[in-house]
Amino acid sequence: MAIQNWVFMRHDLLGDPAVLRIAMKLKLRPEETIGYLFKFWVWVDQHCADGKIHGVTLDAVESLLAIPNFLHLMCEVGWLEYENETIIIPNYERWLSRGAKARLRKSIENKEFRERHSEVEKKGKKSKLKLFSSSSSSSCSSSFSSNKEGESEGENFGRFWAVYPKKRRTKRKEALAAFNKAIKGGADPELLIAKAAEYSASPEGNGPYVAGPSPWLNQGRWDDDPAAWQSDGSTPAPVTFAAQQTQNNIRAINNWLPPEEIERREQLKIEGEL
Secondary structure: OOHHHOOOOOOOHHHOHHHHHHHHHHOOOHHHHHHHHHHHHHHHHHHOOOOEEEOOOHHHHHHHHOOOOHHHHHHHOOOOEEEOOEEEOOOHHHHOOHHHHHHHHHHHHHHHHHHHOHHHHHHHHHHHHHHHHOOOOHHHHHHOOEOOOOOEOHHHHHHHHHHOOHHHOOOHHHHHHHHHHHHHOOOOHHHHHHHHHHHHHOOHHHOOOOOOHHHHHHOOHHHOOHHHHOOOOOOOOOOOHHHHHHHHHHHHHHOOOOHHHHHHHHHHHHHOOO
16 A cells, blocks of 8 residues: 555545635635645655755746646645745645654554454454353453452453464463553554454464464564464574574573573473563
């Protein structure tokens, strides 16, 4: 998705008083005015990197757009500023900068994940209803109760737990704490659930080396590129120079560690906690 080639325009622009004012003074229809605005913003997107374009007059750009007085009216309504042959775009950071496009890209990705996994979420809700209907299920009694640390699970964690790879649904309390920590850190619970479902369906999620839910959450792996999950771990990935250096450093450290500490670390790796 080539977001860098997009120009963002508000859906309510047609009725904006500034648009109507420009249209009235130039005797244009509002739709035509928006077309000229789009043409101008595309030009800005192609030639501006910091919200300022130097050495260009308003008249020159108006000649390019083939609409006299257009940029002068944009200055009049507060959408442009002009001083010393420099065109200044006041809201550049909000609409046209790389940061603005990155924010929009993230928003679109989150929406696509929610839509893509709507069926998985529905299945999670059905699974939750089954838990309520089963009086013999021990997990039902803990779904909305508080654990010893005083943390309440709630519906979102239950849905996350239901779609996470089944073979690694262990250490539920630690996973709950990691889930709540991620939410407090600003993570969208719907995104966590959707990404957990995607991880569960991936080759890695069905392979022999599945991450435990706590490390998966604590390491922020919902932000992983899904392409990284396309190996089940049975075939070693090519070792990069940086990775080789890291391995060499670890071996050097291990040479100085007591045997019991090395054994403890290896056990943590097997359990997915390190």
